[in-house]
Amino acid sequence: MKTQTYTLNLGPQHPSTHGVFQIVLELDGETVVKATPVPGYLHRGIEKLAEARTYAQVIPYTDRMDYMAGMLMNWGYVAAVEKLMGIEVPERAEYIRVIVGELSRIASHLIATGAYAGDIGGLTGFIYTFRDREDILDMLEMISGSRMTFSYFRIGGVAEDFPAEFFPAVKKFIEKFPSCCDEYDGLITGNEIFQVRTKKVGVITPEAAINYSLSGPVLRGSGINYDMRKARPYSVYDRFDFEVPLGCNGDCFDRYRIRILEMRQSLRIVEQALEQLPEGPIMAKVPKVLKPPAGDAYAEIESSKGLFGAYVVSDGSPKPYRVHFRRPSFINLGYLGKLCEGWKIADVIAILGSIDIVLGEVDC
């Protein structure tokens, strides 16, 4: 019997591509023969926009990259400019950055895990994680005034100090959150159907993970212990006691599970940072008009999706000559096409969800 493959456009308008992302699937029945990811539908030219803004004015745009963890995006860019100008950030500001950054990481992972449960078909997990993410957003709103696009970081520090009402709120959250994690474990992780769907699906070998320059939970899911916060501690991360959760199989389940474990670790960091929070200024002495010396600087941070890097070139004027961002989910996506081959349509969704992309960041 003569059979032939057919092409299926998965996206850009598809509920499970986490935004406007397209995968052109070559299918043999339900089995994927070839998968071609087509990013770019959300391209806004942030790097180019940055060239027409002053150094400080770029910060609100970095928010719009990974809008699930806007604080971390701010941080990457700000760190690069600080490196370029040689600004010493006050200690209190560093701690505040760690706290809001880790809260952002939890918020981002909550979306990743919840949306993943939704991708697999269990919509209730999605609602549960969003319910708890709301607490984080409330706290970040108290601090920065916005719920998603914070623009809270400033070159040389942060915009404002913690308000008084933040501390009881975060204390309450720290008490409550471990039980929420248990709930996700019970509802999603422990569910046999979920495990059947995700275990041994979309396996990334450690070699492939390194060769494709993957980072973040996707890399650690393959069992490679590389977390910027531990490997090359930036800011004040060397002062906290936390573990880097690792997977062993490199399958979708490991990548998912690492995010749940990382949330617990992030909570530990927040707890320790709040205890150690020193007094002092929150902004370094920075001139009103920023004119970094001609040159370039590259800074990396561990964002919730992986290594987020910012490369800033200065020509001595108040506007950056060139800004480039290394967006982790874009680079993690590079392996998607190979990863999907041989799996079913439903697995494509599972694999894509486990990589946890944010289209704002992929297309930038």
Added chain:
Amino acid sequence: MGENIFTGIASGLSGLLDGAGVPVLWNDVILMVVKLVAILVFILVNALWLVYMERKVAAYVQCRIGPNRVGPKGLLQTAADIGKLLSKEFTWNKYWDIVPYILAPVLIFVPPFMIYAVLPFGENMAAIDMNIGLFYFAAVASLTSIILWAGGWASNNKYSLVGAMRVVAQMVSYELPLVLALLGVVMLTGTLNMSEIVYAQENVWFIFTQPLAFLIYFVAGLAETNRTPFCLVEGESEIIAGPYTEYSGMGFAMFFLTEYASVMLISAMCTVAFLGGWLAPFGLTFIPSWLWFFLKMYVMIFIFMWVRWTYPRLRVDQLMGFGWKVLIPLCLANIFVTGVGMYIYRAIGW
């Protein structure tokens, strides 16, 4: 109290027609039409209510409130939705195979409706008390797959096509365990008549004598009605409602309502075959039999919904593997054990 409300109405109507001098044949015909219309109205109203119930259960499970704006406690929400869907434009697309495309949502309601005609909703309350009721149920229920498949095929959309193929694969594979699970009950009772199956449970419900068959029936029922964890046919997150993708307005609403009609049907069948039908447990006979039937049916429906809003979805090959490699051998084992058990009981003269 209320026990004979419906049978009373029927016999009253019959007597009224008799008194008016209507011939016996016409009397029966009119009575049958009235009964069937009553069932149709019942299904439609119930399907509307079930959509509301599903949304409420989903909301409560997800710590939300659910619909609460239209009508008291949001009770009229589905009615409003249907009103909206009815008023929608019928879109036209030259790539559709228009005849099956239009026929599918029209016909989809027929199989459940045909089965409801033989369901005993209470003592003496089956519209048609067929002596091969169970067989009829199994035969007619599988018709749904053809209609869904036709709709998916006619849509000329790859997502619909994949969904339609899944419908056929899933329905055929899960029809078998469904029927084989019921076979255990049939072996115990020795009849295919639903009323007699219910009467056979007077001492003990078959859920206790056939627990495995009940479980298999429940799982296969989930698959038959395309409910999570077997909602591959719709698979919102992968093939976006499958065969329904191209449908809008009332066409979609018909599919949607039929899903609830079949959920109700599977639950009703479960009540008849395993939960003692209209029989009152613990001698609580002051509650009318039909109320018992609905109570049991709604408990089953609630479990269906509860499961839906807890579990994720299986993959298509796992679904087929589960059906053929787990459920069917289990069914056969159950039939074997039932047969041996019956033989032993008979040998010891029970």
Added chain:
Amino acid sequence: MFGKGLIKGLEITWGWLFRKKVTVEYPDKKIVMSPRYHGRFELDQDKCIACGLCANACPNKVIQLEKTKLGKKQILLKYVMRIEYCLFCGYCVEACNKDALKFSSVIDMNQYFRDKVRLTLVDRPAPTPEEIAAAEAEEAAKAAAAQAAAAKAKAKGEEG
């Protein structure tokens, strides 16, 4: 054992069935926004000195202002924010030295038409020549008074 996780999941969802719901029924009940919330902008006309720092700080050139001289003082004629381009980053509020531009906690800024989204905070007619003359005269009088009580005025000015 297989099936344990399935039952655990059912337990969890059953537990939430009867617990308190987290939904806030929005139009009836409203969430209180935190004091720093980036809502609709407010401009205190009397405090504003029309310096234009906010317009400069804006990354998206949202703020358009027209100003004129009234005596020595600069006053605003028009202050329009093209909210459709606004990022709500808060740089303008931060840039304001006089504390004139502020965020309020009003969240509903949506409009049916795009041109209505534009937020006009100040729109007043240009001062007539008489007004300018009056202002100049007042200023002159003030200057005379200020000379009389220089020390006091200085202290006051520092306060402001």
